[in-house]
Amino acid sequence: SQQGEEDPQALSIQEGENATMNCSYKTSINNLQWYRQNSGRGLVHLILIRSNEREKHSGRLRVTLDTSKKSSSLLITASRAADTASYFCATAGNYGQNFVFGPGTRLSVLP
Amino acid sequence: DSGVTQTPKHLITATGQRVTLRCSPRSGDLSVYWYQQSLDQGLQFLIQYYNGEERAKGNILERFSAQQFPDLHSELNLSSLELGDSALYFCASSVGLNGQETQYFGPGTRLLVL
Numbered sequence: 001s002q003q004g005e006e007d008p009q010a011l012s013i014q015e016g017e018n019a020t021m022n023c024s025y026k027t028s029i030n031n032l033q034w035y036r037q038n039s040g041r042g043l044v045h046l047i048l049i050r051s052n053e054r055e056k057h058s059g060r061l062r063v064t065l066d067t068s069k070k071s072s073s074l075l076i077t078a079s080r081a082a083d084t085a086s087y088f089c090a091t092a093g094n095y096g097q098n099f100v101f102g103p104g105t106r107l108s109v110l111p
Numbered sequence: 112d113s114g115v116t117q118t119p120k121h122l123i124t125a126t127g128q129r130v131t132l133r134c135s136p137r138s139g140d141l142s143v144y145w146y147q148q149s150l151d152q153g154l155q156f157l158i159q160y161y162n163g164e165e166r167a168k169g170n171i172l173e174r175f176s177a178q179q180f181p182d183l184h185s186e187l188n189l190s191s192l193e194l195g196d197s198a199l200y201f202c203a204s205s206v207g208l209n210g211q212e213t214q215y216f217g218p219g220t221r222l223l224v225l
Contacts, residue, residue, distance in 0.1 A: 030211045031211060033213065035216075040199065040219070040221070041218060041219065042113065042115075042201055042216035042217055042218045042219050043154075043201070043203075043214075043216040044113070044216070045213045045214070045215065048213055088154065092211035092212075093211075099144075099156060099214065100156070101153065101154040101156075102153075103153045104153070104154075
């Protein structure tokens with residue numbers, strides 16, 4: 001079964017609004033990463049948060065991690081049309097297991 | 112640009128055929144990962160190679176095989192193709208071997224099996 005599950009599956013907002021996506025996972029992790037994919041293109045790494053970190057920022061991105069709830073959230077502030085993409089969380093286990101990607105959240109930012 | 116290259120970009124072939132997808136990792140990266148992305152299955156990890164050796168296997172069919180060459184480029188061979196093999200195939204690379212690091216993805220090969 002999927003390790004990471006994002007929700008919502010799809011999100012549509014107006015330019016300038018904030019977008020929040022959530023990811024839940026099932027087993028203990030070494031780190032959790034968020035990736036973006038523009039339609040039909042390769043995934044682009046956005047941010048990595050380690051299991052001993054609670055929050056991380058990168059530009060307009062803010063990621064939180066709650067290991068007690070096995071969940072993470074990605075906040076994109078002041079969204080732009082160019083943020084329209086699918087966003088995936090990927091979890092990396094503690095024992096060398098490979099990434100497991102969730103099904104993704106499709107974000108549409110309307111001008 | 113991630114530094115990972117994949118060829119070809121598009122591939123159209125018929126059922127029963129065999130194709131080879133090629134990936135060159137970022138300079139300095141020793142691990143190569145192959146993923147399949149389809150509409151119904153999402154992004155599925157297929158296999159990882161590290162410095163020429165198979166490191167981890169995911170949901171890779173027996174009809175599929177891969178290898179990593181001494182110059183670290185990798186090839187994914189898909190044989191006896193079926194309609195359901197139509198998908199985007201991505202390779203990614205990373206420096207280390209344990210699959211916990213940031214992975215850098217190539218642009219993908221879009222395979223259409225008719």
